[in-house]
Amino acid sequence: MKILVCISCVPDTTSKINFKNNDTEFDNSQIQYIINPNDEFGLTRAVWFKENDGAEIDVVSVGLDNNDQILRKALAIGADSAFRINQEALDSFQVAKLLSAHISNNNYDLVIAGRESIDYNGGMVPGIIAEILNFNYVTNCVGLEITDSSAEIKREIEGGVETLTCKLPLIIGAQKGLVEESDLKIPNMRGIMQARQKPFEIIQGKTEETKTKTFKFEKPESNKEIKLVSPDNLDELIQYLHNEAKVI
């Protein structure tokens, strides 16, 4: 089985988000980048397929050379080859198009992306790929088993879980639950050394059209002063919630 894990490079979750140039651009100074957490669950699941069933894993990211460290980390975690599509990621549609071109050149049985990136939060890249390439698609994926060429997938739904089946090829949107947090693979010294020898290819992406353009950012207004209520006077809280906030 040949697996592709699509990796988005996102600001570390502790990052303070700031903007520059009149709020038209994300200020990436002092930002540490990490593998998008949803993608990381997917990557660990892929490594299990490798360990148990001998699957072969490629990782791919669309972006400029600051994504390289993230892809090297993925290699250290257990991927076999990395590809970077050398083009600035502008919108989901463009990224999905670029990834689709790579996928159709490589005959993957399974493509794993994250449910959404924690920076753009679009949640649409895997779905667009699925539709372009006519793959079965399941997102909010919290379980995946594959026997021969049949997949059994668990998907989180509102208030529960749905189990689905299909034949490969399949693309999923991974999230926590696909593997447990405590199972996430962390690169060890040996992995890091091996990663240096693994194939790392830079592909020149051909410019794709975009459908949207993000041009201005703003931060939520900082909250008005909090109203503190004494634990001995909870009726006051109830009055606030009823009369002022009107939520009960």
Add this chain to the structure above:
Amino acid sequence: MSILVYIESNQNQIKKSSFESLSYAKKLSKLISLDVIAVVINCSELAPLSDFGPDKIISINEKKLETFNAHNYADVISNVSKSVSAKNIIISDSINCKYLASLLSVKLDAAFVSNVVSLPNSTNPFVVKRSTFSNKAFCDIEINSEIRILSISKNSIGLNENKSEPIIINPDINFTESKLTSESIKVSEEKVSIEDADVVVSAGRGLKGPENWNIVEDLAKTLNAATACSKPVSDMGWRPHSEHVGQTGKPVSTNLYIAIGISGAIQHLAGVSSSKVKVVINNDPEAPFFKVADYGIVGDAFEVVPKLNEKLKAFQAENN
């Protein structure tokens, strides 16, 4: 040309988020003078829709669509969109809507913009505001394709009643059946889901252990609320993953969010900060959650929560 709204229902009950989508569409129709058409799949209780002003309802009844399948639903909605030349398709931000929307966007060669929190600032070019960076920021986004799909962030627009007398039509539909098969669906019946809830009661590591969750559940029951938790709580297996909220868990944008024994780490706040009213109960006055909440109680959860629950019950008894 028209504005098409996809209406979600569950056992013949239309979801509140779909009324919000319809409210959005109606407001949008005032800006761009187009008819609002609602499309509903396998729901026979259509009357409540007319409170929110659609001009037309396309009601599809098809046995093969009994269980939600994103591929099939996207195909059906795509065919309906084409038949009414919809240029704007409005959906909610629910799990299923987002799931089908990315497929739909390719079928219609449309742009899909999720987490929309405002009506367009301008309609030519078409610019809307959406939340981004897991609610740590908003951005203005310009859509430069002829057809656009907008998913509306829960509680961002609100409900806007607007009576109408829609024409109802039941078209024949064609779609290509997906090869993805649903084998089983497990939902916990008695509990309110985080996605649907107007009130969410959430607790963190301050509760010390899973055996103490009864006070959280009791309060949630009184408020008809969903229960949620911080990440370490689900990581330690005190509560199921489905309750984990925050940047790497579920996003919450509810009317009232009550955080009990949750410190308010940046990743937690990222996912819950778009909730309208936030109440924090924490014994540490320095907890960061106090900086973002509307109301706060500095106190021991084990004393405050049961007491609050009793007071709320008394309040409800009085007010009903």
